[in-house]
Amino acid sequence: MATRQPVLQVKDLFKHFGGLVAVDHVSLEVYPGEVVGLLGDNGAGKSTLIKLVSGVYRPDGGRIIYNGQEAAFSSPMDARQQGIETIYQDLALCENLDAPANIFLGREPIRHRLGIFRELNRAYMEREARQVLDQLDIHIPDLRRPIRQLSGGQRQAVAIARAVYWNARLMIMDEPTAALSIPEQRKVLQLVRTLRERGVPVLIISHNLRDAFEVADRIIVMRRGRKAGERITSATNDNEVVGLIVGAEQEAAEQEA
Amino acid sequence: MQLAKPLARPRRQTLELVSRSWSWLFLLLLVIFFSLTGPGFLSFFNIQSIGSNMSSELIMALGQTFVIIAAGIDLSTGFIMGLAAVISAEVLTVLAASRLPLPLVIILGLLAGIIGGTIPGLINGIIIGRLRVPPFIVTLGMYGIAEGIAFLVEGGQPISVQVNGVGNLGNGYLLYYQSSAGFTFFNPPTGPHGAQLNGVVSLLPYPLIIMIIVLLVCHWLLSRTKFGQHTYAIGGNAEAALRAGIPVVRRTIAIYTLSGLLSAIAGVVYVLRFTNGAADAGNPLLLDSIAAVVIGGASLFGGEGTVIGTFIGALIIAVIQNGLVIIGVEPFWQYVAVGAVIILAVLVDQAKSRITA
Numbered sequence: 001m002a003t004r005q006p007v008l009q010v011k012d013l014f015k016h017f018g019g020l021v022a023v024d025h026v027s028l029e030v031y032p033g034e035v036v037g038l039l040g041d042n043g044a045g046k047s048t049l050i051k052l053v054s055g056v057y058r059p060d061g062g063r064i065i066y067n068g069q070e071a072a073f074s075s076p077m078d079a080r081q082q083g084i085e086t087i088y089q090d091l092a093l094c095e096n097l098d099a100p101a102n103i104f105l106g107r108e109p110i111r112h113r114l115g116i117f118r119e120l121n122r123a124y125m126e127r128e129a130r131q132v133l134d135q136l137d138i139h140i141p142d143l144r145r146p147i148r149q150l151s152g153g154q155r156q157a158v159a160i161a162r163a164v165y166w167n168a169r170l171m172i173m174d175e176p177t178a179a180l181s182i183p184e185q186r187k188v189l190q191l192v193r194t195l196r197e198r199g200v201p202v203l204i205i206s207h208n209l210r211d212a213f214e215v216a217d218r219i220i221v222m223r224r225g226r227k228a229g230e231r232i233t234s235a236t237n238d239n240e241v242v243g244l245i246v247g248a249e250q251e252a253a254e255q256e257a
Numbered sequence: 258m259q260l261a262k263p264l265a266r267p268r269r270q271t272l273e274l275v276s277r278s279w280s281w282l283f284l285l286l287l288v289i290f291f292s293l294t295g296p297g298f299l300s301f302f303n304i305q306s307i308g309s310n311m312s313s314e315l316i317m318a319l320g321q322t323f324v325i326i327a328a329g330i331d332l333s334t335g336f337i338m339g340l341a342a343v344i345s346a347e348v349l350t351v352l353a354a355s356r357l358p359l360p361l362v363i364i365l366g367l368l369a370g371i372i373g374g375t376i377p378g379l380i381n382g383i384i385i386g387r388l389r390v391p392p393f394i395v396t397l398g399m400y401g402i403a404e405g406i407a408f409l410v411e412g413g414q415p416i417s418v419q420v421n422g423v424g425n426l427g428n429g430y431l432l433y434y435q436s437s438a439g440f441t442f443f444n445p446p447t448g449p450h451g452a453q454l455n456g457v458v459s460l461l462p463y464p465l466i467i468m469i470i471v472l473l474v475c476h477w478l479l480s481r482t483k484f485g486q487h488t489y490a491i492g493g494n495a496e497a498a499l500r501a502g503i504p505v506v507r508r509t510i511a512i513y514t515l516s517g518l519l520s521a522i523a524g525v526v527y528v529l530r531f532t533n534g535a536a537d538a539g540n541p542l543l544l545d546s547i548a549a550v551v552i553g554g555a556s557l558f559g560g561e562g563t564v565i566g567t568f569i570g571a572l573i574i575a576v577i578q579n580g581l582v583i584i585g586v587e588p589f590w591q592y593v594a595v596g597a598v599i600i601l602a603v604l605v606d607q608a609k610s611r612i613t614a
Contacts, residue, residue: 077502092500096493096560097486105490106501108483119481 005068006031007170007201008053014061015048022048024225025062030170035192035202037216037233039209041245045225046205050172053203054086055079067169083169087159089178095148095155099140100129102147103162132165133157136194153184160191164200171195171202177211189215209238223247276609280552280569280602287573291580298583305462309530311575312464313338313523315568317539318546319475320378320516322567325550326479327512328492328559329392333381333399334520334546337374338539340407341524345370346416346534353420363422370528371521377403378517379510386509396513407536415535418528427529432460464526471522476564488512492559545574548595552602573598 006029015023023045030036040046051057053064055073064071066082073079076086093102101108104125111121126143133140138157140150147155156176163171173192177185192215195202206212212219213233221228221244229244242248275282291298317334324331349366357365377399384395433445435457445457479485487508490498499505520539527538553570555562577594 076500080502090496092494092497094490094493094497094560097489101486101490105497106503108486110483117477118483120483120486 004031006065007067008203009065010049010053010062011065012062013049013052013059013064015052015057015059021225023052023059026222026225026227027062028220028227028230030201030203032201033196033199034217035196035204035215037212037219038203038205038222039207039212039219039241039245040222040228041207043224044222044245046222047174049222050086050174050203050205053079054084054172080166083167084172085163085166085168085170086172087156087163087174087176089175093147093155093159096146098144098146099133099150099158099161100125100143102158103129103132103165105162107166128165129161132161136161136164136191138191151184152180153187156180156184156188157191160188160195164195164198168200171200173202173204175206176204177206177208185211209241212241213238221245273609276605277554279605280554280566280573283598284569284573284576287576287580291576291583295580295583298580301458303579303583305459305465307572307575307579308465308468309462310579311571312468312530313526313539314542314546314549314574315468315571316471316523316526317520317542318549318567318571319471319564320519321546321550322475322553322555322562322564323479323488323512324392324516325547325555325557326492326559326562327488327509328495329385329509329512330396330547330557331378331381331392331513331516332396332543333377333403334516334523335540335543336400336403336407336536337377337517337520338524338527338542339536340377340403340410341370341374341521342527342534342538343407343411343416343536344373344534345525345528346418347410349418349420349423349528350416359420359422362420363426366420367525367528370525370534371518374521374524375514375518378520379514381517382510382513385513386506392513404536404540411534411536415533418532418534420532423529424532426463427526427532428462430459430462431466434458434460464530467522467526471519472564472568475519479564484508484511489560492561494560545595546571548599548602549574551606552598554602554606556606570602 008030010026010028013023013026014021026045026049028036038046038049048057052059055076055078058072066084071082073082073084079086094105097105100122109121109124110118111124113119129143136157138154138161140154140158147158150158160171176188176192180188189211192202192204196215204211204216216233218230219233219236219241220230221241223245224247228247231241231244288299297303317338321331321334345366348369349362352362352365355362381392381395381399384390385392429443431442433441435441435445445459479488487498487503490501490503491505491508495505523542524534524539528534531538549570550562550567551557551570552573553562553566553568555566574595577598578591581591581594582588
């Protein structure tokens with residue numbers, strides 16, 4: 001693993017909001033084709049950390065190295081254009097539009113009619129959407145339905161398909177299974193595995209242990225802004241990770257001392 | 258459960274179909290009702306005059322359609338229409354006294370009105386898009402500003418336009434047909450006089466042609482272009498549109514500018530039809546034009562609506578107004594009828610979202 005170059009390397013990242021230190025000198029790496037689970041309790045700094053990586057916030061200290069180069073994203077759009085796609089809990093989809101329109105949102109293909117009329121190329125959008133959805137094994141029978149009429153899992157899948165279509169080189173997912181039914185959670189986790197097979201690294205944020213153990217190759221735990229620990233999933237267990245999340249080991253050590 | 262399923266599906270589809278096309282059915286019922294009760298309602302002449310009469314209102318409503326789909330509202334369209342009308346009338350009157358050739362006078366006069374109405378729309382767009390002031394407030398302010406300026410230009414009295422050709426453009430027809438003379442363009446056949454004139458059939462009044470052209474252009478813009486797609490996206494989820502890289506500010510400015518432009522065209526059509534420019538030419542149409550958009554299936558929360566829907570909505574209002582006059586009902590009942598239809602439209606919309614949710 002050491003010989004491979006990480007897709008994302010975060011070194012000593014630091015961010016505070018006034019007196020509140022949200023991310024306290026955190027370092028981590030994400031390698032090609034692996035799924036990294038980022039776990040932690042509410043307020044542990046997970047969300048702030050990914051917002052730093054996806055260009056929403058600017059770090060107050062430390063470095064973000066993306067594809068071997070120092071990165072300073074000026075905006076989420078900037079990060080997206082360089083291949084970092086973030087899928088938020090609220091999905092950032094237009095529910096009144098259909099799946100192809102959402103996949104091409106803001107990047108709609110144009111065709112020329114009679115030389116002067118610039119029209120939306122609907123046929124192309126539908127063809128490409130169908131193709132990427134098929135590749136990911138996502139079934140949406142009627143592509144022309146507004147996605148409001150799809151299930152939560154299908155909407156999540158559309159958001160993922162959009163990221164895949166636009167060649168995401170690093171996928172960040174913020175609580176992708178929250179608010180989904182059990183079969184739909186399974187479907188989304190299956191999609192995460194599909195992404196890994198395609199070589200797209202995924203950084204998945206969750207406070208659901210089961211999710212992390214099911215898909216992540218590595219688990220990173222955050223607690224009170226710091227990295228509390230990092231484990232290979234196959235070499236750890238629930239108890240150890242829960243211990244890291246709630247800080248049991250640390251407290252035990254403090255008591256002993 | 259297993260028994261219920263195969264039954265539920267077709268029923269749901271029927272309900273969906275009815276809720277989606279209720280306005281067409283309603284229009285059809287109105288037409289049937291008035292054809293049976295109103296003599297001459299279904300005549301060729303009357304149908305074309307419904308088209309002419311609704312032209313300004315529909316053109317204004319089309320601008321409002323874009324605004325409402327983008328989750329906004331434009332309250333200033335009525336007085337923007339009035340402002341465009343008085344500016345156009347004033348410029349026509351002033352230029353008519355000069356030595357400019359007549360076609361140029363008319364073109365410049367109409368253009369002045371259109372520009373004069375587009376500017377307030379542009380200002381609306383800039384304040385709403387760039388400075389993020391709620392559209393209700395901004396356009397309410399512009400309502401007052403446009404009203405004041407329109408009355409100042411007008412000087413308290415509608416400006417009567419005494420320019421040859423203006424009235425003909427607003428009330429003439431593209432085609433005339435008479436059994437002995439056949440088809441003639443632009444002017445009635447010169448031969449017949451008096452009683453013979455009754456045999457002349459007039460086709461396609463100019464306001465109707467202008468309305469149809471604007472309707473087609475708007476339909477194309479909304480349903481086929483990137484601009485239209487972005488209008489829906491902004492209304493559906495402005496935050497998502499922004500994150501997806503849609504130039505939301507620029508699009509918002511364009512949407513309100515378009516609304517101003519179309520209101521101004523409505524004002525110019527008014528000048529052509531009535532050969533005068535009145536400051537309050539458009540304001541009575543404001544509520545009806547919003548009603549047309551809502552009856553046409555647009556959601557005031559944004560994201561939903563079509564140009565064809567607005568067309569049907571405006572047609573329903575125009576048919577009610579025309580039909581009630583023909584069957585001799587007191588005109589005030591028109592307000593009651595249109596008001597009831599608006600509420601009905603919203604009820605159907607709510608039922609629809611329950612069905613499709």
